[in-house]
Amino acid sequence: MLIPPDVPLSERAFGFLANLVYERSRIRLGPDRQSLVAGRLRQRLLALGLDRYEDYCALLESPQGGDEVDSLIDLISTNHTHFFREPAHFDLLARDILPRLAEGVQGSLRPLRLWTAAASSGEEAYSLAIVLGEFARTRPWLSWHIDASDISQRMLVRCRQGIYEEEKVVLPASEWRERWFQRGIGEREGYLRVKAELRRHVAVHWVNLFQEGYPVAAGQDVIFCRNVMIYFDAPSRELLVERLTDMLAPGGHLFVGHSESLIGIRHRLVAVSPSVYTRRA
Numbered sequence: 329m330l331i332p333p334d335v336p337l338s339e340r341a342f343g344f345l346a347n348l349v350y351e352r353s354r355i356r357l358g359p360d361r362q363s364l365v366a367g368r369l370r371q372r373l374l375a376l377g378l379d380r381y382e383d384y385c386a387l388l389e390s391p392q393g394g395d396e397v398d399s400l401i402d403l404i405s406t407n408h409t410h411f412f413r414e415p416a417h418f419d420l421l422a423r424d425i426l427p428r429l430a431e432g433v434q435g436s437l438r439p440l441r442l443w444t445a446a447a448s449s450g451e452e453a454y455s456l457a458i459v460l461g462e463f464a465r466t467r468p469w470l471s472w473h474i475d476a477s478d479i480s481q482r483m484l485v486r487c488r489q490g491i492y493e494e495e496k497v498v499l500p501a502s503e504w505r506e507r508w509f510q511r512g513i514g515e516r517e518g519y520l521r522v523k524a525e526l527r528r529h530v531a532v533h534w535v536n537l538f539q540e541g542y543p544v545a546a547g548q549d550v551i552f553c554r555n556v557m558i559y560f561d562a563p564s565r566e567l568l569v570e571r572l573t574d575m576l577a578p579g580g581h582l583f584v585g586h587s588e589s590l591i592g593i594r595h596r597l598v599a600v601s602p603s604v605y606t607r608r609a
């Protein structure tokens with residue numbers, strides 16, 4: 329049962345929720361998002377035994393409301409993603425960036441470090457892992473590590489599992505499925521799981537991009553922060569790019585979504601292509 333659709337989310341309650349979400353995550357909820365927010369929260373109210381959005385706002389404001397804010401952001405965030413989304417980025421990485429990075433670390437013990445900073449359910453992290461796994465087949469000495477993070481705990485559970493519906497695992501080369509995934513049997517039929525040999529390279533963390541300090545190492549060679557900046561306003565984007573630049577190694581690359589160029593914001597990066605940037609060496 330849901331709370332009836334005619335229970336309204338008032339302007340006041342929506343304003344309160346939008347402010348709270350912005351304060352915590354910098355996600356902007358414009359007035360056009362009011363019915364989306366009402367829809368996404370309806371089930372949560374029911375689970376909590378509340379029948380008015382105002383009661384939910386009161387809970388969020390109360391001393392017990394701290395953890396509930398995380399659930400709110402979890403419900404509000406848009407998590408759409410898929411394997412090898414915006415494939416030109418992965419081609420550029422495999423063709424151009426990884427060979428240079430590998431040359432730079434050959435003979436040292438330094439791993440290549442990659443971070444997917446809005447990883448959602450993990451398809452982006454494992455797409456990178458497949459690219460690295462393929463690349464390292466002819467360079468068995470190469471050590472590499474991927475950090476995958478997101479603000480949504482719900483998505484991070486899926487990211488850690490690395491289990492996906494078979495029909496959603498669409499890869500640029502058909503043999504990669506056999507090589508990097510294991511097929512589910514019994515209850516798991518129709519699902520594929522990323523093999524442990526790739527998963528062991530991927531560490532999953534909860535990270536709010538605007539929190540103080542990040543639980544990942546500085547000196548990243550590659551950061552993917554794609555299709556999340558569209559939800560932030562320009563000052564937040566500027567702040568985020570500044571902080572991500574600090575996390576890059578000199579010569580490291582930042583990838584943003586194709587619709588998220590850094591035009592109009594101040595930054596210290598050099599454009600390599602419209603959505604790929606590098607920190608000066």
Ligand SMILES: C[S@@+](CC[C@H](N)C(=O)[O-])C[C@H]1O[C@@H](n2cnc3c(N)ncnc32)[C@H](O)[C@@H]1O
Binds near residue numbers: 537538585
């Ligand atoms: C549309 S998905 C993008 C997934 C993937 N990067 C891609 O391009 O396919 C956006 C992700 O950003 C996350 N997100 C939104 N605000 C965030 C914040 N302040 N800190 C960390 N992650 C955030 C959401 O939870 C969501 O999973």
